[in-house]
Amino acid sequence: MITAPLSKIGVTGSIGMNIRPHIVIIGAGFGGLAAAMKLAGNDVRVTLIDRQNHHLFQPLLYQLATASVDASAIAWPVRALFRKHSNVDCLMGEITGIDTDRKCVLLKNDEVHFDQLIIATGNVPNYFGNAALEKHTLPLKKLEHALDIRNRVLGAFERCEHIDNSVGDENGINFVIVGGGPAGVETAGAVAELTRQALKQDFKNIDPKKTRIILIEAGERILAAFHPKLSDYSRKALEKMGVEIWCNRMVVDCDEYGLTIDDEYLPAESVIWAAGIVASPAAKWLGIETDRSGRIAVDDNLQIKGFNDIYAIGDLALVTGKNGQPLPGLAPVAKQQGKYVAKRILTGEKASAKPFKYFDGGIQATIGRDAAIIQYGRFRLTGRLAWWAWSMAHIYFLITVRSRLSMFSSWLWSCFTMQRHSRLIIGRGEN
């Protein structure tokens, strides 16, 4: 409601005291947050800008979508994290562009001057230019997406409960998850647990176990980033949970009632899109070229080629790893890059000799209760032990003590009761 004239925040030197360099960070994901945390308390001014008021722990977003946890267990108001650091300002706002000549980040009603800029805007779903897929499938990138999926999954059962059981196959519900990477696999597993266990006693007229859960992968195997043996283990674990896995299949179209896979039409209640991501369109602000995945070329120090004092980190940055391949879009990569750039800014020239090097801590994915996979170089782990290691690691990486407790108690609760406590259908967009 307030439409007062907006100030130009952070014009260096406009007030005598502001002679410390002003570092602006766009994006409060893993990379941006790590950079801001490293810079906090140091002799710089930091402004962290995000479209949302919260940092989201995206690896567990599928647990919100499947009613296991509350939003507040996996998302934290950014400014609360920097409460004790007077040198960090947080702004919630939409970036409209970057004026590189004037060194200004442009917002809708505002602009922020920077001395150094870190762009950490992450990725967006990739629909490969297919508008029907974008319209009819459900992505899983933001809190809002997870709540939409939760509404759709729970709502489907509520509607089917009206339908007479005798109709037979008519009451079958198909949930389709497109994309056999970690996000797709974890979501498929969680939907299976939700429908097979948590909901099994709740419906009198339909049998949630009849729900088909179909995971579609265009490649030869799911979890292609892992060793084939781990892929195989995951496929078997998912199938045991009742998930059908269709490999070597391409989703070519989608409408309100289902989707076309190769040349077969499959009716579906919900189609969750975990098939591809593309770097966020930050390159457009700078008017520069990207690779096919939308990533921006950076030098060894993560500075965007051709721009002084502007860095790109995380999923947005095209960085080549030891094996000659681009580094994957993982939280640890983004976090290490955020810390690296922050350190470089703080130490100045001294650090510039050392190029960024990714420390690979291994990769992991979870399939369901007691089933997970971990791969660290040649070391591979599956099963219950892997699941516990996965759980402990994820609880450890949650940002606040409160969320750790909350997540731990939610998991403990569902472990013992097999229930999901957040099964609320909350309307979005209407009252």
Place this chain on the structure above:
Amino acid sequence: MITAPLSKIGVTGSIGMNIRPHIVIIGAGFGGLAAAMKLAGNDVRVTLIDRQNHHLFQPLLYQLATASVDASAIAWPVRALFRKHSNVDCLMGEITGIDTDRKCVLLKNDEVHFDQLIIATGNVPNYFGNAALEKHTLPLKKLEHALDIRNRVLGAFERCEHIDNSVGDENGINFVIVGGGPAGVETAGAVAELTRQALKQDFKNIDPKKTRIILIEAGERILAAFHPKLSDYSRKALEKMGVEIWCNRMVVDCDEYGLTIDDEYLPAESVIWAAGIVASPAAKWLGIETDRSGRIAVDDNLQIKGFNDIYAIGDLALVTGKNGQPLPGLAPVAKQQGKYVAKRILTGEKASAKPFKYFDGGIQATIGRDAAIIQYGRFRLTGRLAWWAWSMAHIYFLITVRSRLSMFSSWLWSCFTMQRHSRLIIGRGEN
């Protein structure tokens, strides 16, 4: 997505086994839920219909609106509560009418036959016919409303953080709560705690303490249902917390930027409407008259006058208490009525001799941490002890063990840290 033909659920006798009487309950609020719980496990079939998939513990809804608790702490999927009772069906659906001749409840794509019907549809906000108030103020009746208020309150601070501090009074935010009943008082107190304590360190450019919180009451004093001394205590407690209380003032109009109080225009960031309720429009389904507050006349047994086998309970029923006044729209009234009707249905004629009688357990309201009021006949209690009694009572009345633990831990957490852990702005209606 599924549009298969829908069955007629509950046509008594259509299948040989279904000879048990079919009790249909509309509304899963306090009254409807109490009736269903009493009927569960007995020799009747029960269908509980609600527009939502959850029962909402409305007395604590303001705590969701002010970021203290998560939605899952105060709302539970109805069907999960009746998981163990095979004689209770739950349906999520919108009622479109009642066919009293055929004894059918009509839904959008369905109809449900009943032998006995309990209508427990509660109340809706009363805007006294003013469309501007309905459009521009925020009610607080459903989860969605609470999340809207949370978005507005937190969003206001985020926007103002962009504005230069030097602008002075321009960065003041007015939150207006209309209605000095328990809902209005509790919301005002919670908004004051949120802005004065939880947010005070978070903003660098604005001072959340400068926020004006104005509680408007048309009558002579707030909490008019309580003894004047308790009203007075509450007024002082609120004022100490920084809430301005304007009594004898009428809100006459409202627009996007503020509201008109008597003949004064007050700019306001958000206007929360807790000024009046009216019974839900269930009387229309029956084509009968109501009193000014939309309530339906019932006999001593809570049967709607002129209709056999149709009961009205809770806020919808006009029942006169011992003092000759209509019973208030309180949860205990609805719960006792729900139990009474269920018992009457189960015992048949025997019970009909005993008219419904309300057991008055007293009334209570909370103003903020360590400040609450309790009134039971001539007994009155204020202060910290009242607050503890209020807290314990509310935790006790939460439906599930999970929520009790969750609520208790949330409160304990905010008690020690003064923080609010659910401060997320989650978009509604857009991605």
